[in-house]
Amino acid sequence: xxxxxxxxxxxxxxxxxxxxxxxxxxxxxxxxxxxxxxxxxxxxxxxxxxxxxxxxxxxxxxxxxxxxxxxxxxxxxxxxxxxxxxxxxxxxxxxxxxxxxxxxxxxxxxxx
Amino acid sequence: xxxxxxxxxxxxxxxxxxxxxxxxxxxxxxxxxxxxxxxxxxxxxxxxxxxxxxxxxxxxxxxxxxxxxxxxxxxxxxxxxxxxxxxxxxxxxxxxxxxxxxxxxxxxxx
Numbered sequence: 001x002x003x004x005x006x007x008x009x010x011x012x013x014x015x016x017x018x019x020x021x022x023x024x025x026x027x028x029x030x031x032x033x034x035x036x037x038x039x040x041x042x043x044x045x046x047x048x049x050x051x052x053x054x055x056x057x058x059x060x061x062x063x064x065x066x067x068x069x070x071x072x073x074x075x076x077x078x079x080x081x082x083x084x085x086x087x088x089x090x091x092x093x094x095x096x097x098x099x100x101x102x103x104x105x106x107x108x109x110x111x112x
Numbered sequence: 113x114x115x116x117x118x119x120x121x122x123x124x125x126x127x128x129x130x131x132x133x134x135x136x137x138x139x140x141x142x143x144x145x146x147x148x149x150x151x152x153x154x155x156x157x158x159x160x161x162x163x164x165x166x167x168x169x170x171x172x173x174x175x176x177x178x179x180x181x182x183x184x185x186x187x188x189x190x191x192x193x194x195x196x197x198x199x200x201x202x203x204x205x206x207x208x209x210x211x212x213x214x215x216x217x218x219x220x221x222x
């Protein structure tokens with residue numbers, strides 16, 4: 001069974017803080033993704049990585065950065081958290097050649 | 113036009129009923145499609161893949177209409193456990209990214 005884990009289920013931060021969200025997958029998948037999910041908007045892609053140290057901007061990268069130093073680990077960084085970054089953050093992974101994505105349980109981030 | 117559009121619902125149906133809903137997509141070149149299921153406060157999980165005209169898995173049937181660019185999902189003999197949000201997912205061209213609809217909420221009542 002594919003397992004994708006995320007470092008926290010719930011997180012509360014203050015405006016201006018630097019926030020790290022970590023994601024680990026155990027199936028040797030090449031591709032990893034960070035999404036945010038907001039009511040009525042669905043899942044929106046923030047960043048995507050198709051290999052170690054490789055990254056691509058998604059649809060809403062502003063205010064975010066990512067790091068992928070190891071194949072199994074993909075980190076999302078909020079350099080200076082703002083209230084409009086309050087959301088559910090979902091990490092996913094997939095194997096090259098398939099489009100099926102496996103999701104982690106999500107991190108509900110609240111920025112006060 | 114959004115890449116993937118879904119009727120948000122909610123669809124409230126009694127146990128045992130049949131419920132069906134559609135998803136429209138804008139990219140006419142899309143070759144494969146997915147339905148994901150997301151339970152309340154949980155992560156999305158793959159329910160079904162659709163690669164040709166349709167797919168059937170037990171009580172769930174997905175149909176694809178390429179001419180009109182929509183995919184439907186039909187649930188027969190609804191169970192309480194079918195209550196969830198169903199996400200329509202369409203791969204983007206030329207890369208590994210997916211476009212997600214905002215979801216259709218189904219509530220099955222006893």
